[in-house]
Amino acid sequence: MSADTTAGPATGPNAYAFPRHEQTFPTLTHHEIERMRRFGELRSYKDGEALFETGKVGPGMFVVLSGHVAITQRDGLGRVTPVIDQGPGQFLAEIGQLSGRVALVDGHADGGDVEALLIPPDQLRALLVAEAELGERIMRALILRRVSLIQGGVGGPVLIGPASLGDMARLQNFLGRNGQPHYVLDPATDKDAADLVARYATSRADLPLVVIPDGRVLRNPSEPAIAYAIGMIGDNNHEKLYDVAVVGGGPAGLATAVYAASEGLSVAVFDARAFGGQAGASARIENYLGFPTGISGQALAGRAFNQAQKFGADMMIPVSIRSLDCSRNDGLFALATDCGQMMRAKSVVVASGARYRRPGIENLEKFEGRGVWYWASPIEAKLCAGQDVVLVGGGNSAGQAAVFLSGHARKVYMIIRGGGLGASMSRYLIERIEATPNIELMFNTEVIGLEGDDDASLARVRWRSRLAPEEYTLDIRNLFLFVGADPATGWLEGCGVMVDRGGFVVTGAQCKQQDGPSASPLETSVPGVFAVGDVRSGSVKRVGGAIGEGAQVVAALHGFLSDSAKPAP
Template sequence: MAIYDTFKNRTDQALPKLAPAEIKRIQRFGKLVCFQDGEQLFEAGISYFGMYVVLKGAICISRHDGLGNESIITEHGPGEFAGEISQLAGAPTLVNGHAIGQVEALTLSIESLRALIIAEAELGERIVRAFIIRRVEQIENKDGGLVLVAAPGHPSMHALQGWLNSNGLPHRVLDPREDEQARALCEHYQPQTQDWPLVVCPNGDVKRNPSIVTLGRCLGTLPELSPDDIWDVIVVGAGPAGLATAVYAASEGLSVLVLETRAYGGQAAASARIENYLGFPTGISGGALAGRAFVQSQKFGVKMAIPAPAGRLLCDTYPLQVEMCGSLTLLQGRTVVLSCGARYRRPSLANLRQFEGKGVYYWASPLEAGLCGSEEVILVGGGNSAGQAAVYLSTHSAKVHMLIRKDSLASTMSSYLIERIAATPNIELHTESEIVALEGSDEEGLQQVRVRDNRSRLETDYDICRVFLFIGADPNTGWLGDCGVEVDDKGFILTGYDVPGACATSGRAGLETSVPGVFAIGDVRANSTKRVAAAVGEGAAVVSQIHGFLASRR
């Protein structure tokens, strides 16, 4: 039995053994099945299941990719169970499972697994923890899941890897110049310039230069959604506010669909460390917080669709209807919660888009930090997110040049971050400064940055290849025009008494928009507090208002 480092360090949590009494409690959620020696129980990229609990024999779990590579991860003997986050999320498994000897097992469907986790709290905690650690092991060892084939530095690779990393999806990258399997794949498919990168799905399907929508279909993060289903709540946006709504609404028995454009956690997931969130005295990374909230939502049966950007909101019929971009499918919801956040603001630089993903970035995750090496980088922005990113990047780069237009950080950043930046020797703050030009090429990416000191008007060229932009965001509300949701002069959604004509006797809930049954929470809402804790609070508070609206409709 081969057990990798993640399992070695946390074996009791990753591979727990259930007591006979615990197995007896699970029996009412599953059914008995039998398999012959060597028989396949589930197949990577194809099989959907909830969990198998081994009663007799063993199940061999092996890592598998679409190129046919397979390696043993572990074996589950009597009292152990097979499954990981894919099963809880209702996505196809990323591993293979074969019977060793005559196997008897309890099999649980996805719905039965969720019912077990909720009904048996202590047992459910152990199962969920094991699922999470097993996913971590898959990500760390990179021998299964999706395979991306391209030469290093290909411009499309950063976007694909960023999406996969943000959603906690295992993958590996092969260079056809160095890897024999990748070279053979390229010889077979003969990719042209527009076909790179090649991507191999776990089930063996090969995609040419796929979009993240194609990857979502491939990995099961973007399920087929029926226009006939009527959801109690459709949440648009899976940032902290949207995830909170999903968790609280689903835990109270409402059916919930979440549509997310890129990755769960939104912009907060890119924060290297959130230090002022209640209950985490040493701080928590945005990715860790988002990952826990995502798993929590799956535990309560939330249907998550990623990437699934909303294209239109139609309010002239009831139930309300949401149309996804690129699809004619109209999804029906008794209520809609808008937590669609904001889009990253871009400075007015002529060739900015040319370098996005090739030297210009809007967040600072480990993927971007890993590109910095021992180079100097530039970070633009003076808010808390910018401060957190600067401190994080200072541990991965030789120097961080921090540019702000104001004469100090005092009015835009928390004092603890200002003090930390001042105490970090390789962060240099440039006040009243801005980028005025970017230089480079499509092949090499960003090569040089010109910075202007607005006091002296002096311009300086820096041989810098990485620029991080944290200059705020604009509300993502342009797609609401067909519904008539009222917004303020900056595009933020008006709610409650802020809606024109609303009064204390109107019956409008505090987070309800000008359209009955449509609510707005988080950063996209006018006059909201732009903090993670505030967003989570609004996400929880809106659920009681949803109940009130649904009761009035009944």
């Protein structure tokens, strides 16, 4: 995952190329290595011995002092692709080693013995902070290496199935949004893939197959299942006591993580799907300060995600929080996860945002992930290349998606319930939509039903005018819904956190007694529980506002943690 590159998943093996080779694989000077010695320890490896292996937890970053290390990438089909040979003065790691994730490549001593300086993840993060100039070079290299692995088209899990399969798009989107290398094989054109389908897929419901680098084969897995299988999340974080548990990895949650972790607080961030939240699915954000040419939501979120890891935040994705227990006698908060673990924290920041709203459309649930989408990424755009598509919604997210899809689809029917866009969309987007010839605006219109074909994929969309009784049907295989979202606050039920009529979390003076102590404007009715971003009642529902609240809440967290640490009078 890139700080400034949005690399989509590759579709097959390709030779490696490093357009920014000097930045991706810099050579350290003797003086720089000497400055790094205090952060690590010397290790020796015999010729052919492994320093790290794909799928196993990486020990950290290696600095090669003598000898050479061959880096290769392999997948579960036994395919091994050389990546690069690294020698004295070079370092071995990628962005995952900031948090001690599994290795994505193999590294073996090659052509002789190797002596190296091993810097474990916690010391690597300390190095990046203590040695600012050197840390900048290392950080940039770690990010670029992950991008190279994604673009290389070899290694990581192999997704096997027809490209048109809805669940294929679901898993591609999940892995792509989380910056995980992978590639796709179509059994119609690849013999190895066809053999695996014949062996493991007894019905179409088993597809896609996912082959993990260690050789395991998963049948149409859920996102958490594939995440655990490839080592995206570990299983020992439940033993830790965190200063702050942040529920939600969107802009507000990521900002909280970056600022809190950079100020020395221990932070855990939970998100059910991917970092970036709904903003992470935006094709282009053009009204965020400092990016006059715009930036994709994934690129912006990727920068924040990397920053949070740099400062030591534990990123637990995909992990859902099922409930919050605020009644413990020890003054701690307990968060129950969907995997049966109980996480403990001294304070909680609710940044869970909102969930995509599902309008009352006949057969909607039947076609979700099979032609009905709540985001528009390059993966979905590829599925609808040269086709007519329907997009429902009139806000900024809908406008950004319509413009993006217009570059791929033959025609975009943009359906809006109201009579105009002026009240719900930024002017620059309205002008761009009006200037795009293959976007047709349909006001005072609503989609009422969906129909499918023999393989259970979306085939037709029915809609009607709100001003007349006639109904219309069009052959449409992809429907995009951008009709707003409802607050994701169900997990707060029973813990005493006050919400408004819409379900958004109430904070500040609205939920405190008139004669009580002055509270942070971001603190909820439960002391120690704070809310930021879209989930908070009264928030401005903009990326910039969410990031600002995420930064602002850290001062309140310090105040609460300081007060709770004082002995009772």
